[in-house]
Amino acid sequence: MRSILRISLLLILFLMVGPALNRMIDIRGLLKALKTGLTSYFIYLKTNLMKTFQTFIGIDISKLSLDVSVIYAGDPVKAVSYKVSNDSKGLMGLIGQMKQKGIALEDTLFVCENTGIYTTPLMTVLGSQKLHYWVVAAIEIKRSQGLSRGKSDKADAKTIALYGLTHQHKYQPSALPQTSLQQLKLLFTQREKIQKAIALFEQTKENEGYLPKEVYAVVKKLNQQQIGHLQRALAKIDVQMLDIVKQDDALQKQQVLLTSVPGIGKQTAFYLIITTRSFTCFDNWRQLACYAGVAPFEHSSGTSVRGRTKVSDIADKKMKSLLQMCVLSAVKCDKEIKAYYEKKKAEGKPGMLVMNNVRAKLLARAFAVVKRGTPFVNTQKFAA
Secondary structure: HHHHHOOOOOHHHHHHHHHHHHHOOOOOHHHHHHHHHHHHHHHHHHHHHHHOOHHHHHOOEEEEEEEEEEEEOOOEEEEEEEEOOOHHHHHHHHHHHHHHOOOOOHHEEEEEOOHHHHHHHHHHHHHHHHOOEEEEEEEHHHOOOOOOOOOOOHHHHHHHHHHHHHHHHHOOOOOOOOHHHHHHHHHHHHHHHHHHHHHHHHHHHHHHHOEEEEHHHHHHHHHOOOOOOHHHHHHHHHHHHHHHOOOOHHHHHHHHHOOOOHHHHHHHHHHEEEEEEEOOOOOOHHHHHHHOOOOEEOEEEOOOOEEOEEOOOOOOOOHHHHOOOOOOHHHHHHHHHEEEEHHHHHHHHHHHHHHHHHHHHHHHHHHHHHHOOOOOOOOOHOOO
């Protein structure tokens, strides 16, 4: 192990010094070489020193049951299938069967798709047993399996297990979010449902003035009562969300820091905290921008295909829509953002392109204030 580290360090020094000498001790070249060397070194460490699993258990999750497929690194063609109930009793029975088969659970990786609340029992049991498990986005597994025909839960479980085997170099330990984040997420979802219901009941008011009074009267009072009830429920949810945040010092600090950024309100701050799990899911703001669907990507191939650089459709659409509202607010209340917006528009840039750039700026600011731990500072007011 020590010899490997020595060789790696020598490689880094070579990558650092070589380009710098060629550039007559060019500082920028030295820094670039250092960054390249360190990146290569950490990739090497992750690839060669990461834990190697011997058994892979793919789990296809449905509401009531789990289809399980067990494959081994030495012989991935053969798979052993099981079917258990999607509850703690069924999962503990599965773990017991694995032990009886002589499978070393410390060298086993459980892999499943993210199916929302139906994944929670599995994550709870595996987490309590301190076992290795990996929750992967369904679209990632689907696009990795290549050409396939037909579909069954048993076949899907084997596909998931094979994904774990072939992509274990990407493995990132999964874990349930803390209780306060789960509560916030549930309340935020409930709040959205109530907002949609209020919008639906508000549409009934369009009948007034077009229908005879005696006809509209049969629903007018009832409609007003329903809207009032929903608005009170909405206010109650807002109070509950604030109470949950106040009980957690870290969440409260993040909420204050995020709302210090011009344009970002409470609901957007809540959603950013929920989605990023208190900003622990992303290493930098560019990864968050990619997730939110505001990072542009090239579209070209060979010499004939030269498409426009554009954002990807694979994105968190809710975050993107919230950021759009933040942009409209920031352009009005933030002089720096307003000046940037007007400058780009004057250059002839499309409006949506400029707005997308502002979305990215807001995410960069949000990420910066949280990681730095200090509120946003408007430097424009200090300018001469």
